[in-house]
Amino acid sequence: MGRGLNLASGRVIALGRLLLATLFLTAMWADASQPTEFPREAMILLAAYAALAAAMVMVAWRSWWFDAHLAGPMHAFDIALFTAVVFLTPGDTSPFFIFCIFVLLAAAIRWGWRATALTAVLLTLLYVLAGSATVAASQEFEINRFVTRTAYLIIFSLVLIWFGVNQWRAHVRVATEELLSDPSMDTLPLEGGLQAAMAVTQAERGAFVWSRAPARSATVLVARDGTVTESELAPDSVAPPAPGTFLYDLRNGRAFTRDNRRDLRAFTLDDHVYPEIAAALDLREGLAVPVRSDRGQGQIFLDGVRGLSTDHLELGEVISRAVATRIQRRALMRAAEDSAEARSRLAIARDLHDSVVQFLAGAAFRLEAMKRSLLAGREIAPEINELKELMLLEQGELRSFITALRSGSQIELAELARDLQSLAARLSRQWDVHCTFSALQGDMLVPTRLHFDAHQLIREAVANAVRHAGAKNVSIRVGGEKDEVTLDVINDGASYPRGARRNPMPGSLQERVEAAGGRLDLSRGMGVTKVSIALPIAGKVP
Amino acid sequence: MIRILLVDDHPMIRTAIEVLLRNTEYTIAATAASGEEALRQVGEVDPDVVLLDLQMPGGSGMDVVRRLQSNANAPKIVILTAAIDDASLMEARALGVAGMVLKNSDPAYLLECLEGIRSSGSWRNPELSARAEHLDQSYGETLRPALAPRERQLIRLVSQGLRNREIATKLGVTEGTVKVYLHAVFQKVGVSSRTELAIRAEEVLAESYSRR
Numbered sequence: 001m002g003r004g005l006n007l008a009s010g011r012v013i014a015l016g017r018l019l020l021a022t023l024f025l026t027a028m029w030a031d032a033s034q035p036t037e038f039p040r041e042a043m044i045l046l047a048a049y050a051a052l053a054a055a056m057v058m059v060a061w062r063s064w065w066f067d068a069h070l071a072g073p074m075h076a077f078d079i080a081l082f083t084a085v086v087f088l089t090p091g092d093t094s095p096f097f098i099f100c101i102f103v104l105l106a107a108a109i110r111w112g113w114r115a116t117a118l119t120a121v122l123l124t125l126l127y128v129l130a131g132s133a134t135v136a137a138s139q140e141f142e143i144n145r146f147v148t149r150t151a152y153l154i155i156f157s158l159v160l161i162w163f164g165v166n167q168w169r170a171h172v173r174v175a176t177e178e179l180l181s182d183p184s185m186d187t188l189p190l191e192g193g194l195q196a197a198m199a200v201t202q203a204e205r206g207a208f209v210w211s212r213a214p215a216r217s218a219t220v221l222v223a224r225d226g227t228v229t230e231s232e233l234a235p236d237s238v239a240p241p242a243p244g245t246f247l248y249d250l251r252n253g254r255a256f257t258r259d260n261r262r263d264l265r266a267f268t269l270d271d272h273v274y275p276e277i278a279a280a281l282d283l284r285e286g287l288a289v290p291v292r293s294d295r296g297q298g299q300i301f302l303d304g305v306r307g308l309s310t311d312h313l314e315l316g317e318v319i320s321r322a323v324a325t326r327i328q329r330r331a332l333m334r335a336a337e338d339s340a341e342a343r344s345r346l347a348i349a350r351d352l353h354d355s356v357v358q359f360l361a362g363a364a365f366r367l368e369a370m371k372r373s374l375l376a377g378r379e380i381a382p383e384i385n386e387l388k389e390l391m392l393l394e395q396g397e398l399r400s401f402i403t404a405l406r407s408g409s410q411i412e413l414a415e416l417a418r419d420l421q422s423l424a425a426r427l428s429r430q431w432d433v434h435c436t437f438s439a440l441q442g443d444m445l446v447p448t449r450l451h452f453d454a455h456q457l458i459r460e461a462v463a464n465a466v467r468h469a470g471a472k473n474v475s476i477r478v479g480g481e482k483d484e485v486t487l488d489v490i491n492d493g494a495s496y497p498r499g500a501r502r503n504p505m506p507g508s509l510q511e512r513v514e515a516a517g518g519r520l521d522l523s524r525g526m527g528v529t530k531v532s533i534a535l536p537i538a539g540k541v542p
Numbered sequence: 543m544i545r546i547l548l549v550d551d552h553p554m555i556r557t558a559i560e561v562l563l564r565n566t567e568y569t570i571a572a573t574a575a576s577g578e579e580a581l582r583q584v585g586e587v588d589p590d591v592v593l594l595d596l597q598m599p600g601g602s603g604m605d606v607v608r609r610l611q612s613n614a615n616a617p618k619i620v621i622l623t624a625a626i627d628d629a630s631l632m633e634a635r636a637l638g639v640a641g642m643v644l645k646n647s648d649p650a651y652l653l654e655c656l657e658g659i660r661s662s663g664s665w666r667n668p669e670l671s672a673r674a675e676h677l678d679q680s681y682g683e684t685l686r687p688a689l690a691p692r693e694r695q696l697i698r699l700v701s702q703g704l705r706n707r708e709i710a711t712k713l714g715v716t717e718g719t720v721k722v723y724l725h726a727v728f729q730k731v732g733v734s735s736r737t738e739l740a741i742r743a744e745e746v747l748a749e750s751y752s753r754r
Contacts, residue, residue, distance in 0.1 A: 357646075359554050361645035362554035368652075372565075467575075
């Protein structure tokens with residue numbers, strides 16, 4: 001039922017006109033008292049009008065081009081007929097007064113508020129003139145009814161002018177919701193956009209010609225018989241998209257668009273559809289929708305649209321905005337994904353640089369030192385033992401790093417705590433400092449990224465405590481609170497940094513904490529320095 | 543004894559260099575783990591040589607080089623780094639850095655470098671010398687106007703992806719001044735957009751240091 005009533009506005013107007021013309025003719029034939037003036041001529045006029053209305057129904061069904069072109073003249077003819085009928089029947093009591101509503105409604109549907117207002121002014125003036133003309137001819141003129149009808153006409157005109165302003169809102173909203181709800185546009189915006197546009201307009205075939213910015217090549221998607229094919233064209237073989245949506249009839253070289261004032265305007269097709277491309281895409285008649293975004297520009301061709309009419313121009317604007325929005329959104333998503341991937345790569349590169357590369361460089365220097373000591377006849381066994389110890393420590397770090405990488409995107413907090421406890425033991429040996437470790441039990445998952453950060457931060461915090469503060473005892477505490485992991489490193493050394501005029505945050509720690517999106521706090525009291533770090537986590541075990 | 547200030551944030555490197563320099567004519571007078579700390583230590587210990595890593599937290603080692611080389615009585619600088627980009631290589635050379643050693647090259651080069659500086663005032667890693675020569679040849683024919691230090695700084699900030707407002711804050715000027723500087727830089731280096739400048743920043747900077 002709903003689908004059956006989903007007719008183009010031009011067809012609805014043509015049908016309404018035909019039904020009213022038939023009704024007028026029948027009513028006048030059945031009522032012997034009407035028309036009061038020139039009865040024979042009036043009957044001929046109405047019969048001719050009914051015939052014309054029938055012809056317009058055929059035109060509206062067969063050609064959106066002629067329907068749009070003849071809309072203006074037919075509207076003028078409708079106004080003239082209304083005036084004639086009011087004159088031929090008593091103006092104040094004319095049974096055909098209702099026809100003015102049809103004329104106003106037709107203007108509001110087709111053109112918007114400007115044409116509706118102009119029609120309303122014309123109808124009111126002509127009604128008053130025609131009514132006044134009957135005053136002289138009739139002794140029984142009912143002035144009250146005439147004034148009341150004139151007031152009806154004005155009030156109704158105002159309502160329809162409002163309708164002319166707002167008529168497309170509901171239609172556009174529904175179409176937008178349909179388009180934006182298509183999930184395929186998130187992953188394949190060009191193909192998804194083409195298919196969603198075809199679904200909304202019930203097009204039989206579709207093509208999307210898209211030139212990326214900067215224009216290196218143009219992608220052409222053709223959807224036909226349920227399949228989509230893709231090909232590439234040279235950018236100069238594709239015409240620039242039209243400023244707005246337009247209807248095209250390539251067989252007859254016709255095209256219609258709406259200008260800024262929403263008036264229909266015919267234009268030359270060749271500027272926006274190159275004949276070779278049209279032939280290659282097998283374009284015949286349909287709706288063309290320009291799409292523009294920061295990523296490029298293009299045109300969607302919706303061919304074989306069922307019930308194609310000028311109404312589709314508004315729908316095309318909705319499609320244009322929706323597809324452009326999706327292309328832009330997808331581009332932003334891709335940029336965000338690339339950025340996240342790049343950040344991960346940089347973070348891993350930094351970890352490798354800070355650990356393996358620096359360690360190997362340091363080891364090479366130490367081997368050089370040992371070689372020189374050996375040549376000088378000095379004892380090198382202690383240096384070899386120290387290097388061996390350092391290598392074992394580094395190996396442990398590297399193993400922990402690799403295990404975390406292998407374990408997936410998240411690990412349990414308890415596992416992180418175990419690894420950090422081992423790290424505390426290694427740091428204790430490495431820096432010859434008494435290192436204690438404690439962890440609060442929590443049923444949480446933490447991202448692998450945080451695992452790396454926690455290791456590096458504790459290494460740096462302990463190294464700072466020993467080197468800069470001369471600490472002998474370091475206490476490490478790990479906890480999980482709500483959506484973050486907390487790390488406290490407390491040392492009994494001097495105020496950090498020793499000998500500094502100010503008391504700034506440790507630079508390297510600060511940088512790493514900020515990169516992890518966390519917070520760093522440094523406090524001093526009771527002879528100890530406390531470095532408190534809070535790092536955001538990804539989630540918790542339900 | 544030649545007194546050295548060792549600036550590197552990695553404890554393994556610091557310890558290794560200390561061990562390497564034992565029983566030589568060089569002694570570690572102080573160590574620093576950041577650029578800021580290095581500048582403070584230079585004032586406090588007045589070293590003969592600063593052995594400087596370029597990649598450190600809290601800013602590039604090149605900032606330390608620029609600050610130190612603006613002082614006529616600055617100690618000699620030896621860059622000890624895992625990697626150096628073209629622009630930094632050419633700038634370091636233009637600023638008169640005494641020596642450059644790559645951490646991944648033969649560790650003996652470091653001692654060779656220190657010896658070379660003591661005897662002749664400068665020493666270059668062969669690999670870096672070859673690279674600088676190649677860059678000179680590549681850019682030697684280019685005839686573009688020289689860039690002022692401020693313009694180089696601006697290009698570096700643009701290449702870091704900073705917006706005009708952020709650049710203005712860093713340079714202590716208004717956003718309008720940054721726009722004027724940028725316009726001048728665009729014309730000088732022959733780029734048409736900020737993105738192009740960011741992409742070609744290293745090339746533009748390296749090229750600007752190749753003129754003598």
